[in-house]
Amino acid sequence: MPSTELIRIVSRSSPMALAQVERVRTELVALRPGIRTEVVPVTTSGDRWMGDLSKLGGKGAFTKEVDAALLAGEADLAVHCIKDVPADRPLPQGTVFAAFLKRDDIRDALVHPEGLGLDDLPAGTRIGTSSVRRVAQLAISHPHLECVPMRGNANRRLDKLEAGDADALLLAVSGLERIEQTHRISEILSVETMCPPIGAGVLGLQCREDDTATIDAVAGLGDTNTWREVTAERMFLHVLQGHCNSPIAGYAKAERDGRLSLRARVFTPDGKTVLDAHEWAGPLDPATLGTSVAVALLRQGARELIDTIPH
Incomplete structure (x- = not known):
């Protein structure tokens, strides 16, 4: 980051993405009144392409250009809808999530x-x-x-x-x-009628891992319960290794007393086969909970189901 007084925020250029950036800017100014922000909008290949996302490599089509701007030093902070950030592979090398904002409605x-x-x-x-x-x-x-x-x-x-x-x-x-x-x-719609995508309702703040000034500046925007929920959900999706044509849904829920649960489902595209798992963390950490739920679905045949879906 050029200085602790200016943070350049890269984001997709859609109205919704820019609205999300405004939320971050508002919360950041309230947390750190001395900081100035500047928006660096980019149009991603996913925004330009109106066809099947799998032909562009899946959900990463919404993040590649944003990641590139961050890694090139053209921006200091990226704002992502977590549901659009692939979890079946690691974040681009050299980047980390500095914070997950308090979760919005997942429905x-x-x-x-x-x-x-x-x-x-x-x-x-x-x-x-x-x-x-x-x-x-x-x-x-x-x-x-x-x-x-x-x-x-x-x-x-x-x-x-x-x-x-x-x-x-x-x-x-x-x-x-x-x-x-x-x-x-x-x-x-209730989550029973329409189970949400992994990462629903969450905005994530991504930085270069060596940019400790920006990480320190924005870390206070993070919400602990959201971090726990997203960690469980993304580990679940990582272990499952689903692709963009895989109908996978799920959500973690952190209770006020500290308990954490994760419910997840895998479908065939026609909905005729449904695999379902729901576990409470107990003493498990969020990542272990995500792994455990993924393994439960793999035991039910999730790997075979996912692999039979063209992508």
Whole structure:
């Protein structure tokens, strides 16, 4: 970092990503009033490409350019949606997460122009989503609905809904909160109906590991319970080694009394096979809990299920 007075923050250039940066800037100024911040926006290959993410190497398509700017010294801090950061491989060498901000809502929301709930939608209703996780779970709970591929940031998808490209959308509650579009929500789905993705609702702050000045400056923004939850979830996904076409869902929950649990599920794309595991940490540390839940699913056949899915 050039000095402790200026932190250059690199982020994707979408409206939601920039809104996330504003949250970080606001919290950082409150924590360290003397610090100035500057935004370094980048457009990632994942933002430009509207096709199948697997053709770009999966979720890493949303982070490669951000990582490159950080490693090149063009920025000091990167703000990521943790759900978009691959967990099946390590962070780029030379970088670390300095903090995970307090977790936002992990649930998904239905957006329907007439305000209908999921159970009220007639057969054949077109749900805009390219998430294999959402497609698999809708196939279980609402097989009469039709999923139509739709990518792009949340603002773009809302525009596509208005243009008639779909009849309804499934979007993250936290994302709609960040772009101030919660008035569009028709129904917030329970985690039993729509189990969230790993890292849902969490913003992570990534730095170069040798940049101790920036790490020290932002570490105080971190939330201990969120760190425990994300550590368990990402270790689970790392051990499972799922790819971007694998319908994998799960969330950890830190209770007020300190207990930590992790529930996770693996699906076939059509939802006809579901593997489920739910464990409490007890004396286990978060990473060990994540490993234990992954092993439980591997014993149920998760490796074979994941390997049969093209990617």
